[in-house]
Amino acid sequence: MSGRDGGDDVQDKYTGPILRRRGQATESTTTDQRLLDSRGDAGWVHTDPWRVLRIQAEFVEGFGALAELGPAISVFGSARTASDHPTYALAEQTGRLLAEAGFAVITGGGPGTMEAANKGACEAGGVSVGLGIELPFESGLNQWVDKGINFRYFFARKTMFVKYSQGFVVLPGGVGTLDEMFEALTLVQTQKVTDFPIVLVGVDYWSGLLAWLRDTALAAGTLSEVDLDRLILTDDVHEAVALMVSAQDGGGAAS
Numbered sequence: 001m002s003g004r005d006g007g008d009d010v011q012d013k014y015t016g017p018i019l020r021r022r023g024q025a026t027e028s029t030t031t032d033q034r035l036l037d038s039r040g041d042a043g044w045v046h047t048d049p050w051r052v053l054r055i056q057a058e059f060v061e062g063f064g065a066l067a068e069l070g071p072a073i074s075v076f077g078s079a080r081t082a083s084d085h086p087t088y089a090l091a092e093q094t095g096r097l098l099a100e101a102g103f104a105v106i107t108g109g110g111p112g113t114m115e116a117a118n119k120g121a122c123e124a125g126g127v128s129v130g131l132g133i134e135l136p137f138e139s140g141l142n143q144w145v146d147k148g149i150n151f152r153y154f155f156a157r158k159t160m161f162v163k164y165s166q167g168f169v170v171l172p173g174g175v176g177t178l179d180e181m182f183e184a185l186t187l188v189q190t191q192k193v194t195d196f197p198i199v200l201v202g203v204d205y206w207s208g209l210l211a212w213l214r215d216t217a218l219a220a221g222t223l224s225e226v227d228l229d230r231l232i233l234t235d236d237v238h239e240a241v242a243l244m245v246s247a248q249d250g251g252g253a254a255s
């Protein structure tokens, strides 16, 4: 006799660690059998549980690759900056000065301003990092990246910029640059991260945005003066780097 009622259907059925008896069993095979059976439908690789594992892997790989990076500054700016544009030279100079000040330089690893900052850091003998992103119009990591990681997910990549940077230099850019700058500002504003410096380089380029923030957002009460003051505006990349050094030495984010 087996089981409480002695019926023949009372058999131990395990689904992983879960025991099911008396009609609760839904699987006719063991977990091992299903794992080792390669004939099944492969559609599961496109399911959310599987994506969660890929997302987790991006965090693990990112944290693993960057854990021992040391002091670093992220440089953001347009992917479209041509190599003969003055902003390219400015970004290159920024990368070089940051490297000479002992910072690793982190960029999105792409073309334009990212490439220029990586070039400056690399040529100055610094640590040149690129956090690339898989895009439909793939451009790959630029040639000046010495330590590169390619991400599928923007949000995992953004975590790396924030976790491993002690400050941000923002050169002229479009929506990608704005997204990164406002992400940094939001995290500082909400005290999710330490008060690190955010320096906008390019007075002419950024003044219109800052004027809108002051005249419209601040005036409407959706922004406070202290949040606006977190964005430091300059044309001088020496000043931008000096602010990073001063914040790193414990002088705080503001000049």
Ligand SMILES: C/C(=C\CNc1ncnc2c1ncn2[C@@H]1O[C@H](COP(=O)(O)O)[C@@H](O)[C@H]1O)CO
Residues within 6 Å of the ligand: 075, 076, 077, 078, 079, 080, 107, 108, 109, 110, 111, 114, 131, 132, 133, 135, 139, 172, 173, 174, 175, 176, 177, 178, 180
């Ligand atoms: C547009 C082109 C290539 C895009 N390749 C990129 N590779 C890596 N990171 C990128 C790329 N595009 C945008 N980013 C990120 O956003 C910022 C720049 O965006 P913007 O809209 O150009 O301002 C930058 O800081 C990156 O982190 C081919 O030209």
